[in-house]
Amino acid sequence: MIGRFAIDADALTLPNGGSLGARLEHKRLAECVLEFGLLGVLGPNDAKALFGAMERLADQLGYDFWRPLMRAIDSSGPGVFRARPPHDMSVHDYALAGDLEQLQAVVDLLVLGSSDRAPGVPPTVARALYDDHGYASFTNGLEVALSSAVDQSETVHRLKALHRETIIPAGTLRTAVWDTYFRPLARVSTEVNIFDRFLFSGLVKTSKFNGNASLLTWLLDSLDRDLPRNATVNLFARSGNRVADENHDKTAQPYSVGDISDAVKKSRRWRRNGRLHLYVDDALDHDRHVRFSCGHAIMPQGGFDKLRFREGALLKPFSYAYVPPGDGLNRRADEEAKARSRGIHYVHRSKDEGFVRQA
DSSP states (O other), X not given: OOEEEEEOGGGSOOGGGTOHHHHHHHHHHHHHHHHHEEEEEOSHHHHHHHHHHHHHHHHHHSOOTTHHHHHHHHHTOTXXXXXXXOOSSOHHHHHHHTOGGGGTTTOSEEEEOSSSOOTTOOHHHHIIIIIISSEXXXXXXXXXXXXXXXXXXXXXXXXXXXXHHOEEOTTOBHHHHIIIIIHHHHTTOSEEXXXXXXXXXXXXXXXXXXXXXXXXXXXXXXXXXXXXXXXXXXXXXXXXXXXXXXXXXXXXXXXXXXXXXXXXXXXXXXXXXXXXXXXXXXXOOSOOEEEETTTEEEEESSOGGGOOEETXXXXXXXXXXXXXXXXXXXXXXXXXXXXXXXXEEEEEEETTTEEEEOO
């Protein structure tokens, strides 16, 4: 749902003395980065080069398009992600060395300047980039674009479509659901908050249904694989008694915190002892969401209990809303704060100990 953008500082220059066209170009570029992704900072040298180039642009243009990202670079704030481990070379250094493909594991879209051609770019990529439409892809999937064509790149077109369509079609493979909608946010977040009153409804047992932990284990397996090391996951849900009371089947039996612990134990990957928190709150609001610390969220319209797969494919269309940084995201954080203050807090110590209630 978001892209990782890296910018050669030389792309943030003003040809022809700062014409109106150049101003509009930089405005579009800044808006694309802020709306559709995060600015990648490879290391201290890259941060210094980017900050200096943005500062010069502000002075030359008289417009401060880049001020939010300048603050983020300076304070490690939202809107920026930092490569781990940090690189000694800046994006511009890689461009001069003709070694752009080294950045494939770090970024999705690499922004280059149009005044000088980057050395070492394969002829087919160079032709599409400099002579045709201003963007191209390497064979390993890394896309490059000139600063004038970022808003026309395939990366940005794909992200615009995901923000606009808001329906995952039936038949979409489970791996594609995760990789398309959740992984881009998880891989650049240090905290994930899953807020859904019926999150554990699959653990309710009835005379015809013996409970199912597959949704929770899939979420935890996927998060454990893609979250940075030491990232934390917070789960917000209603108690088993409350969920069973609202079940249409009168034979419904509530789940316990122990049942949730057993569900986590079924995860093939989860090994983040002490990094999984549970907040049980029967006054949980109706809205559901997954909020990522990178500054974005996804709101499933029907809740995670409607996200069902058969033979690895989505059974029914699944509707969602994308929540960008702003008031909507702040409201999601406020809902979590209320649930933390009202709810019963548990910490997952290990697969053997399970969840332990906090004082």
